[in-house]
Amino acid sequence: MPELPEVEVLKRSLQKKIRFCKIIRIKIYNRNLRYKVPYSINKNLKNNVVNNISRISKYLIFHINFSKKLLIHLGMSGTIHLINKKNFKKNTNTSFYSSPNLPLKHNHIEFFLEKYQLIYNDPRRFGFFKIFEKKSLSDFFNNVGPEPLNNKFNINYISNYFINKKKNIKSFLLDQKFVSGIGNIYASEILFCCKINPLKKAKSLTKLDIKKIRYFSKSILNQAIKKGGSSIRDFKNVEGRNGSYQNEFKVYQRENLNCLNKDCFGKIKKKVISKRSTFFCNRCQK
């Protein structure tokens, strides 16, 4: 489900609703996520206040107290639901992802907060919950590349990284060690705006190509955040509304449709690159 913009929208919603809420207890229904959820999570976190919620790339971080941080990754299908205890029966305005027929069997973790119940639902179980001490969390992020919104993702960084790299540019946009936060949807959208063919080898990109990659990575993610993310299934924000960036897609899921660039009369192609569907116009993306 979530790339950087969707996680950012979720973070902002959570901040509005549950910042400074006390965790009363945590119940684990199924600990078999990508990594086993530690049994100690309830003991570690209960009776503590969620002081803040932040985001780095596709990761959510619950700042519990000075040293303890809860790191959450939603994987491919993870969603967080918030149920207002007072409005339990009509919870439409309090659920971020308010699928009416949310299958209960995929509710794996439940946080009982003062005003809310926070539920983690994840059919495919590729997400994870991990507790870190402050220091070890920064070690964790030392192995994650900069996000496009960060100034570390600049022309020098990208050019140096691409020296002698034979892999195609699409694979690099999905490589979280190179740049973090971009996923399969935004990778295609970014390369379309750059007019760069996704199969182009990283080392053969020009200085201008690299400038465009830096610029559009940042601007497209920011636009998507402004639009509340992309809702291709039932992603909802805190007010129960869909994101709308899916209406702005220029190539993603537009196979065989006309290229939207004026003066280009190409058709959008779909090709599997590194096991992921990639959408592009081979007429204007060179």
Next chain:
DNA sequence: CCGTTAACCTGAGAGC
């Protein structure tokens, strides 16, 4: 170090 592939999971939808 580099690049590729398989693997981790479930569910929806297409085609027969």
Next chain:
DNA sequence: TGCTCTCAGGTTAACG
């Protein structure tokens, strides 16, 4: 209906 196949917003261990 029901079976099989493919695909889905992600990551990483293992291998040559």
